[in-house]
Structures are given as C-alpha cells and as structure tokens.
Amino acid sequence: MVSLPIRRRAAAYGRIISFQHMKTTPFLLATLLLAPGFAASVDEQTRALSRDILKELIEINTTDSSGSTTAAAEAMRVRLLAAGFAPEDVKLLGPNERKGNLVVRFRSARPGGPKPILIIAHLDVVEARRADWTTDPFRLVEQDGYFYGRGTQDMKGADAIMVTTLIRFARERYRPDRDIILALTADEEGGTFNGVDWLLKHHRDLVDADFALNPDSGGVTTERGRPLDVEVESTEKLYADFELKATNPGGHSSLPVPDNAIYHVADALARLERSPFPFELNAVTREYFGSLAKVESPENAADMRAMLAEPPDQAAIGRLQRVAQFNALVRTTCVATRLDAGHANNALPQSARATVNCRILPGHSAEEVRLELVRIAADPPVSVSYINEATGERLGSAPLGKSFPPVAPRADVLAPLERLAGQYWHGAPVVPDMETGASDSKYTIAAGIPSFGFSALAIDRDDVRAHGKDERLRVSSYYDGVDFYYHYLKALTGSAAH
C-alpha cells in the first residue's frame, strides 16, 4: 500500500463502530474475547512450507535503495520449477536487472474455459534500518506468537501465501476450470519501475484476466484478535497533486503593496478549504454504508440510512462527514500539503507556491479537478498546474483518464469469500470498500480489469505496522491466510473446497 493502509482507516472509524451496542450474552462475550487464531487447520507440511517461503522472502532485501525484486522473484521461480511448473509458465521479466517481476501461470484443465484470474502482489518493501528496529528487519523472527520482519504485513506475508498455494495446487495436481496467474511485482512502494504498470504495457497477454485479486489491501480488522469486519477493496480513488502558484515583482518589505504572492496563494487556499467537492456515492460506497449500518451505533446507522435515501438527507451527511474516513468516502478531497514562498525576511515575496493533494472519486479525471481548482483560485489569478507524479514536472493540463466507475462487487467473487469468512472470522460482516489511498489496483482498474483487494490477514486495528518499525504479523493470522486462500482460490476456480 502506498498511502493509507485500509486498516488504519478502520481504526479511524473503529471509534464509531460500537460493538457495545450489540446485545451479547455472557457466553457469547466470553467467546468473542477468547483470543486469536480461529481456523488454522493447515497440516504440518504446509505450515513448514509456508514458513520457509515467508522466511526466504523476508530475508531477501527488496528495498528500492539497495535491494532487488529480481532476487526475490528468482527465489520463487526456483521453488515453482521444483514443484513441477513448466519453465514457460514461470517468467521472470523486467525493465532492468534489479526490478524483475515474476509471472506464473497455473494452467486450467479446460482450455477455452472462463478468462483467467490474475493475482497481483508486490515484492518490494519500504526501507528499514537495523538501528531503528528491535530485531533485524531482514531476518524472520518468531517471538511471542508473532512473525517479525520488514514485509510481514506489507506484503511478503501475502506473497508467501500465494506461492505456497500454487505449490500445493501443483503437488496435488489440482485442475482449475480457468488459469490462475500470479504476478509478483516491483516498485509499488517507491521507485520508478512499477511492475504492474510495466507488465500491462509490455506483456498484456501474460496478465490479461477476467478480474484481479490484490492482497495488498482489504483484510480482516481485529481487536485483540477478535474480528470486527472483513473488508474487500472494490474500487479506489485517483491520486493527483497540483501546484497553486502566484508570482510578483517583489520589492522592499518596508513598502508593502496589495499585490502580494503569499496573500494571493493564502486566499486561494482559504477558498479551497471552504469549497468542498460535491457529495457523491457510487455502487461500492452505497454497499459499504449499507453494510456498516448493520453494525453501527443506532445514531450512526440512522444517519447512514438517511444518507442512502433518495434524496439523501443533508443533515445526516453533515453529521457523518465530521469523521474524516466517511468524508473521504463521499467526495473528492483536495487538501493543502506543502507551502513554499518568499526569499528573505525583509523582501516582498516574488513567488508563493502551495502543493494541493487530491484524491479523486472514480468516474472523474484529474483535469476535471484541475479546472475546478482554477475556478476556486480565480480571483486574483493564481495558476494551477498538475504535478507529474513520476517526474515532478509542472504541467498546464492534467490527464483526462478516469478511474473506471465502480460496479457493485461481483457475486462470483464475493459469495465464496462471504461463505469462507463465516468460517474463519465468525460473525464479522464482509464489507465492500473504496480505498481512499492507492494501490497497484489503480493500474489494473485503469486497464479495465475489475480488481478486488483482500489480504486474508487479520491485523489488530491498533497494530498496523506496515512501513513502520518492528513490523509484525500474528503467526495464527498468517496460517489462517494460508488456509483461506487455498480454499478461496479453489472455490473461485470451480471446485468445491469442502
């Protein structure tokens, strides 16, 4: 995940979900408070295999500064070939030596069946310094019921789950009704060689699919191991940065004039703050609020239902949007994130610049938002340019591309997930969600491949350590994920798992 992990957002509304409103008998309460670890029924051999793969991945440095995703991709390639995959079905490809991607195809028994399922999972991790950590971030350490290491949460845990699952399928000669493609990729966290983008541009045939699963987002939010909800990312907002800029001749600060670059930009930002983008729901956020209303406090539930009504209740929207998470789900947001102005304490500013970061609802383009910012910043004129994410270049216009308008989550993807979630994370509702940050699904969605995010990892809402120090994953949560994906992929590919 690049920006805001989904579970951190869960923490934001966690205060609002009030389980104390649910009528619980003492017995049920005792069951709920009983600790973590729900289903993990994986056999010893599978546990050992999945642990070995996780250890190998964690211990290969895949950071942008000094690591290599090629090394990790090659290690997985060796394992898959040993498990019986044909060399032509395990391809290591990339734009250069250090940014390799692995594309694995597990073949169907029925050529001409449904289009493949694509699973995308990034191999790279965020930087981690030994001095900052309690343990070595590039060693897998098992301690107190947790696996510690950079990438345990984001997302070598899920990478290892996927490789383990394909190796199990190969060993038991499982024959799915459609191909399963796994793409292990570079540069999701940073760097300029994003593997999903590169594969779609250069090897579309290798990764073309009916839909994609991206275990980099979604997942199970828990509290001390107790599941609260099961989130499936079904669409995401579009990321865009803009620069608001004013320039002046400047001059001696003892002789101020009204035409002042700092005041012009500050005025434009103040107007931006008072000009929220319009309220708008889509198929996914409607479903999300509808599901959430079932477990919310009576007040919030009533507001959510009133917001979903036609026409939506404005007072209810007003109350709900005080929660940053809810506000971000119902509109495009643009917020000032940086300021840079002036050149001396005793001089009038010759220029002032502000960076405004926008998260754009599906169905709208960055250029549409830029034109709205131009309107907001119009008087006196402050220029609005689009900042190219890769190069930092300031451009007079923004891309016209829109995120695909979300469709209601597909029943063929959700139904088996719901059934299995009932077994692994009893009672926690499955909630389709819109990512307010961004993941590699932005590339698959933009390429017209419907994409769903579900990690199958249960993480306590106050234990989100992705990108941070002492990143860790509960051991039982990992093995539950191993077990879950084995059954889920079977259910998706036409075989009853039980």
Ligand SMILES: [Zn+2]
């Ligand atoms: Zn990630």
